Amino acid sequence: MDYQKIARQILELVGGKENVVSLTHCFTRLRFQLNDNKQADREKLLQTEGVISVVESSGQYQVVLGNKVTKIYDQLLPLIGKLTQNKLTEPKVSLGVKILNAFAAIFTPIIPAIAASGMLKGILAIAVMIGNYYYQTDIKTYNTYTILHAASDAVFYFMPIILGYTAAKVFKAHEFISMIIGATLCYPSIVNLMASKTAVTLFAIELTKASYTSSVIPIILAVFILSYVQRFLENIIPEVLKIIMVPTFSLLIMIPATLLIFGPIGIYIGEFINWVYYFIMGVSPILLGAFIGGVWCILVIFGAHRAIVPIGLNDVARTGKQNLLAFAGAANFAQAGAAFGVFFKTKNKNLKTVAASATVTALFGITEPAIYGANLRLKRPMICAVICGAIAGGLMGWGGSYGNAFANQGVLTIPVYAEAGTKAFLCYLIGIGFAFFGSCIMTMIVGFNDIPNEEAPKTMPTTSSTQLTSDTAILSPVAGEVIALDQVKDEAFASGAMGKGIAVYPKVGEIVAPEDCTVTALYPTLHAMGLKLDNGIELLIHIGIDTVNLQGKYFQSYVHAGQHITKGTKLVSFDIDKIQQQFDLTTSIIVVNSDQYKNIEYCQQAQVSEKDDLLFIQV
Secondary structure: OOHHHHHHHHHHHOOOHHHEEEEEEEOOEEEEEEOOOOOOOHHHHHOOOOOOEEEEEOOEEEEEOHHHHHHHHHHHHHHHOOOOOOOOOOOOOOHHHHHHHHHHHHHHHHHHHHHHHHHHHHHHHHHHHHHHHHOOOOHHHOHHHHHHHHHHHHHHHOHHHHHHHHHHHHHOOOHHHHHHHHHHHHOHHHHHHHHOOOOOEEOOEEOOOOOOOOOOHHHHHHHHHHHHHHHHHHHHOOHHHHHHHHHHHHHHHHHHHHHHHHHHHHHHHHHHHHHHHHHHHHHOHHHHHHHHHHHHHHHHHHOHHHHOHHHHHHHHHHHOOEOHHHHHHHHHHHHHHHHHHHHHHOOOHHHHHHHHHHHHHHHOOOOHHHHHHHHHHHOHHHHHHHHHHHHHHHHHHHHOOOEOOOOOOOHHHHHHHHHHOHHHHHHHHHHHHHHHHHHHHHHHHHOOOOOOOOOOOOOOOOOOHHHOOOOEEEEOOOOEEEEOHHHOOOHHHHOOOOOEEEEEEEOOOEEEOOOOEEEEEEOOOOOEEEEEEOOOOEEEEEOOOOHHHHOOOOEEEOOOOOOEEOOOOEEEEEOHHHHOOOOOOOEEEEEOOHHHOOEEEEOOOOEEOOOOEEEEEEO
């Protein structure tokens, strides 16, 4: 696989390096923050080699690539060069989305370290159990155990220092000054002061005593404020003194401010979030387990799961155990099982390959390929996974399952949950077993609308594109006013980058099949669909401009992806009056495989009905 070629194609389709505000990657996804003046060429991105799915979430374009994401990311970096924030503006998003994005960007870089530490804790837990049971020896007294335990616990103990660095990258503060603030919170003398029985004062002001080792929110708040303090100091301090005085005053201001104000606020916020979580736990552990087990992977789709990750981190720091990821494990194994069911059920060779690899990665705690590549794409497997994950999470809640480390949820981290005791561990094992096998069997029983192979089924009347007449006409899929494609107020269509075609401003809120065809794609938002006509012509019908933001509101579909339909079949209907109050309804009809034909022209009449010829294709 030519990773450099794929990287170049992706960069071109997101609008080139001048359109990229930021680029990150996480496990399976590239995350592009784009200049809001342009949009990514999503339809063509989906056709790019190696691309599993494209998702617009939380103001980002997320290109799902699976396990090859790191290699493609490495090829993209030199193509983009240094990103210059001063030239580009980030898309406007809500405060809630900004907070979720910030949490995701802060925690994502350290997830591998956290997962590795959790794995090491699990291995040590098994070693302790084996030593006690088979050899009647407490290995915790050995120096080797002490050293390895320190390695497994260091990332949690020194979390303020690590988060100081990642938060500084997000908030554009000085990385090492931020790390010093975090290190101050973990400094032995400060830890001892906070643990002492006597009052602790700073400038004769009594401090709120709290343990900041392993804390999460205080350092994030401190670095966020530091970013503003730093910019203020840079504006007022002469250039010749900045290199010394800005860091000095930053520390002199932020250390007292953190210990007096932001540290205690962060501790209280963390305790409140934890209190709410465990209040629900107190009401019904079964309900909490079922909720997390059911919706965890739905939260993953929107990146919202990052908002509750600190609960697990705080629990490990304070009590040495957490149940959040036990419940989330139910969701992960359910996604793996549903993808496995797709593997057995589908007859599409490409989908079978994707489902097989997605099953394996989900079993190791990486669910994005399973979610985007199979389950969400086919809908019913996703529903099966949510149901089975909720049942499994409820069982774990009833059994009191928990882990002794914050570890990614997969087969390799099962030992992390062994320390909870026989009943709790057994409930965890039964839970993940039911989540996997239950969702697999349920997917196979319920079934889904399979995606046909590239070659059309023998029962389907087809002719090769080479059998087209020299001038083949295609009927209009919508009635309305004809508009030249270069007049469409969307650069992706107007430029012809997606293919040649025509646009129609509809007068009737209805899209019909222009010829006998197969529905190759139907977006969840129903604003766009792909058709492969029986004569080989591939069409993209895109209803309106930016109507994806309606998230399917005012739209209704009558067909599904993979379905073969006849000419005149209603595909989608939409409420013209309500939509055109907010959006331009200009509908683009694009011949996606334009390069296979000599010429493509469109009718010269001003208005067309669904019975009029719209496009003329010459082989």
